[in-house]
Amino acid sequence: MIRRIMLLIFMLVAFSGESLAAVGEIEPTSSIQHIIVYPDSAMIKKQAVFPIKKGQNVIRISGITSNMIDASIQTSIKAGAGVKIADIKVEKTYLAKLSQQKTEKLKERLESLEEIIKMNTNQIAVLNSSTDYLKKVVPFPQNQKITTAEVDAHVKYFTRSLSENYEKIAKAEGKLKKLWEEKKAVKRELGELSSLTDESKSIVISTFSQDDSRNITMVFSYIVSRASWVPQYDLRADSGANVAIDCFAIIKQSTGEDWKAVDMEISTAKPFVYGTPPVLSSWLVDIYQQRPAMYNSARTKGFKDAEIMLSRESQSMTASKKPYEQPQVKAETSSFSFVLPRKVDVPSDNQPHRIMIASVNKESKFNYYTVPKLSKYSYLQADLKNPFLFPLMKGRMNIFLDNRLVGSTYLKNIMLPDEDITLSLGVDEGIKVEKKLVKKFTESAGAFAGKTRVIYEFAIDIFNSKDRGIALTVHDNIPVSRNEKIKVEIESPQKDKAKISDDGIITWDLKLASGEKKNLKVKFRVEYPKDLRITGL
Numbered sequence: 001m002i003r004r005i006m007l008l009i010f011m012l013v014a015f016s017g018e019s020l021a022a023v024g025e026i027e028p029t030s031s032i033q034h035i036i037v038y039p040d041s042a043m044i045k046k047q048a049v050f051p052i053k054k055g056q057n058v059i060r061i062s063g064i065t066s067n068m069i070d071a072s073i074q075t076s077i078k079a080g081a082g083v084k085i086a087d088i089k090v091e092k093t094y095l096a097k098l099s100q101q102k103t104e105k106l107k108e109r110l111e112s113l114e115e116i117i118k119m120n121t122n123q124i125a126v127l128n129s130s131t132d133y134l135k136k137v138v139p140f141p142q143n144q145k146i147t148t149a150e151v152d153a154h155v156k157y158f159t160r161s162l163s164e165n166y167e168k169i170a171k172a173e174g175k176l177k178k179l180w181e182e183k184k185a186v187k188r189e190l191g192e193l194s195s196l197t198d199e200s201k202s203i204v205i206s207t208f209s210q211d212d213s214r215n216i217t218m219v220f221s222y223i224v225s226r227a228s229w230v231p232q233y234d235l236r237a238d239s240g241a242n243v244a245i246d247c248f249a250i251i252k253q254s255t256g257e258d259w260k261a262v263d264m265e266i267s268t269a270k271p272f273v274y275g276t277p278p279v280l281s282s283w284l285v286d287i288y289q290q291r292p293a294m295y296n297s298a299r300t301k302g303f304k305d306a307e308i309m310l311s312r313e314s315q316s317m318t319a320s321k322k323p324y325e326q327p328q329v330k331a332e333t334s335s336f337s338f339v340l341p342r343k344v345d346v347p348s349d350n351q352p353h354r355i356m357i358a359s360v361n362k363e364s365k366f367n368y369y370t371v372p373k374l375s376k377y378s379y380l381q382a383d384l385k386n387p388f389l390f391p392l393m394k395g396r397m398n399i400f401l402d403n404r405l406v407g408s409t410y411l412k413n414i415m416l417p418d419e420d421i422t423l424s425l426g427v428d429e430g431i432k433v434e435k436k437l438v439k440k441f442t443e444s445a446g447a448f449a450g451k452t453r454v455i456y457e458f459a460i461d462i463f464n465s466k467d468r469g470i471a472l473t474v475h476d477n478i479p480v481s482r483n484e485k486i487k488v489e490i491e492s493p494q495k496d497k498a499k500i501s502d503d504g505i506i507t508w509d510l511k512l513a514s515g516e517k518k519n520l521k522v523k524f525r526v527e528y529p530k531d532l533r534i535t536g537l
Contacts, residue, residue, distance in 0.1 A: 231395035
């Protein structure tokens, strides 16, 4: 009996020892293979290659950013037959070496900037003192006789010295301004680093292997916060009606890990917006019953809850000439993405980094547009179609005309491929437009059976001073009656000369040769009962 018990204990110990020996912890190095940047997050895809032993193995991937969304982890064995993943868990770790190195470098740069700022400030002070001295110095004693030549020489010296000082001061102040901006950026980055804890995460993966394997390839991915992108566009037009559109992604990330020479994909998907359709509730009608008043803390709590709810609602509402290599566009079920054809660098500094997505040249149709009643200027417009094979998302567009920035606009709607786009290219002062009141008089008394008649006459003068012919669309308006007692009659323009819509908008489509003048007339009368007080005139 004792012999059997001893044998059983020996077998249990031997089996336990064999199991413990089979479990080994492996800490391989991993590298980023691919990154998908979403509007409010990013998916990091990594790969690790390492040997594995027969039996149970524990793989620990350390140094993962604390911004990782734990529930988003996915892993698989890419190369390694007979290896199964049994369990995945996340552990918090503390590893601050990389952050400390970056902090030290930023502190050194900050000290250097402060020294340079001090030197430039001193230089400006010396130049200002020199300028004050030049202004105060008396060049000649009071009793000394001086010639005109001596006065001229002093004036030239004084002017030249002041000019040189002012030029040096301007350059020093410009340099100082840039230094202050850089210092501000460095301090901001230091603040962001210090706000981040030294906490990082480790992904612990339990696997079981049927055999010893020389090398297996494990791929895993996870989603991180503190990363985002927004679209931005540059439209460059020239006087020959040629238009180039550059499409950019403005990427920001402060995940704690620099993205160096990575393959990147820009996606319009939002992983955490599930798009659950709303449920319509019943529309109930009942007899009004006054609710009992609530007092004291209960009433106060009700007001606070209402304020919180309103607050939440308001928040929720609230130059190479070579052809550019276009990205691969992938259409998903409810989104699309751009697979960039080159590797990209995006440091973890929470600063905007502009990455070009696509570029295309397109001929467009130019025309001019003016509303003399509201502005004395004419505006150049470009009419074109979306030339890309993908929609243009909502975003800011910078507009350049003949290499000169004329303004920026915001695309408020998604523009589908081949959809018409009209963009303003700014004011063109080569077209003179003026609207003036020629005549206004009021007739009343018994001749019109107790009615009042007001007659208006306007003139719109247009002159094309440009060296070429243009197409110009002119808009004006006349009153529209909202009451049958008020009648509006148009004398000019005639319907064959201009388009007049039901809402009173007059449109002329004109062609003006170089140096040509045109005069447009708007004449109408408004008639209404004498005792009726009207608005709008």
